[in-house]
Amino acid sequence: MAQIYRRNNLWTYRVWLDHKHSKSKGGFKRRKDAQDAALELELKKKDGTLSEQSDISFAEYFKTWAETYKIGRLHSSTESKYRMAIRLVEDTFNDKKLKNIKTYDYQKMLDLYAKSHARTSTSLLNSYYRNAVRYAMNDGIISRDFTFGALISGNESKDSSLKFIEYDEAEKLKEVCIETGSFLTITRLEILFGLLTGCRYGEVTGLTWDCVDLVNRNVTIDKAYDYIKRTGFKKTKTTSSIRTISINDTLITMFKDLKEQQSKLFATQGFNNKLNFVFITKYHEIPSDNAVNKTLRKILTELDTKNKITFHGLRHTHASMLISQDVSINYISERLGHANISVTYNIYTHLLKTSREQENNKAMDVLNNL
Template identity: 25%
Template structure:
């Protein structure tokens, strides 16, 4: 593939024709390469990506995947994914042709992550999911025949450890923030509704309907590159109405009465995520409670509902899970076994 030198600038450039996805013949020119082989590599990569050939490297396929994600995903979600892929996936797979990656490659990569003992189960699950998503993208849009990550299976069969507090432990903790606003109100809402922290931080007073005893969750807050963002919630099912007990409504009303110059369309809790994490850590250390994250208050709410006998479908709806499998995969082990009760009832029917 011919490339050309710009003698005046002492750089290289490439100029060539290609067919776009509609079959139209177009010309592409790219300048400013320091080396001849860099210009040649750019042309080769560009043509492979335009043709959709899975002979392209995994790194080149990843560029296409991330370009698609950047348009369709929230900037915060995209940034987390891009960082994890660049740091933990591309160093291993980047130069291998997509269609040459084998199950053995994936297994070797998984083992390297496991042997490092640096990462939580939740992180390992996420980064393995990113790898699988890249291969799925290649299958759906570029004709890759199989997903070696899916064939390899999960990076760990063991269920990620779930941390939560009992009601008694939560009540103990709340004594450490009693009278400390807005932390007191925020912790109550997190524990008694199961909403995500970003959902809480995006709430306005207008989201509460005290006549119908509900709070509307239809947005989430993120702090991204020193900017406050109010974005759509995590999934479509995250748009929901959560019913509120009377004591929680009273607490929200009491808190809003303490605010000066507040308008109902403004954020009710204009604080950072770090503030709550700091308060939580301080309470844990003061009382010797089990260590949990702020997000684990959501798990604590689900655990409480299970203990009270509510069904997975109701919990799915209240937490805003996209599907029932998420709820069951996360919390099924918390449900008491009913096998003995089932056998007893079958015996009773048989002997009637």
């Protein structure tokens, strides 16, 4: 029940939202006006469209929402994107209330962001805000979705063909890493492993000897390592990233040689590899992504490859090699640890199109030769 009382010869109402929070407003000349305003709030409270957060700013709400539902629950790289989204809305809207954000204002922010970012990045950013706004609507803080109908623009992403090297170039890269890779040149062994498994760099650095099964010829990816902030092991990017990958003769030999070289040197150094790292330097450190990318670029420059890729490009190269040899897309998706097969299709559409055309030509040859 609302409270109606006089203050400084004017009428004021107070409506309790719950046992702790209330909303009040004064300045009414007539008691009836205060009663009518209070009744309106009571009705909103009854139908669930009144909230103690009704005056919260867009920036504050999004920050609270992201910290509640996203940050601390996702991969660090994804969480960093949410933090960027928080900074953007803080810089754009400052203390402007969530309920006062107009579709036009929101579109202007997206358009400004899109000028210096890829269309895919703009689309992802919009999905963050849209999700938060729907939560706000469900909580009765706002009644309209100002992200509805937002137009997505931005720069075109770089051609995906630039992200991997050709099959023959990959063969040469493999041979160089086999010939020159050792415990003393550990980044070359990481490159070899990445090329032949398609693992992400965090998964490579997080690989421990207990996850290497030389008898059954496989490795288990069940964690990653924070090679940027050096905070230790962390979860894989997604739950589907936890997987067991078959390895070939090249990697079996590499692991055997590496284990022997590593054990001998550590024994002379009196070092105990307590965390059981596979890819660790003679100085007992995990190589940085800068170090492995520098080595990779050096090798690719020497091989005069068409494209100079980063370590992540080895993942795309691994997939492209398997696709070119007609390996099932379902198997490739599982091997890469994608959340579902549609992710694999979306990433490698251009390669699958070529493969489909080849299959179509083979099918027509069969039919023509009947």
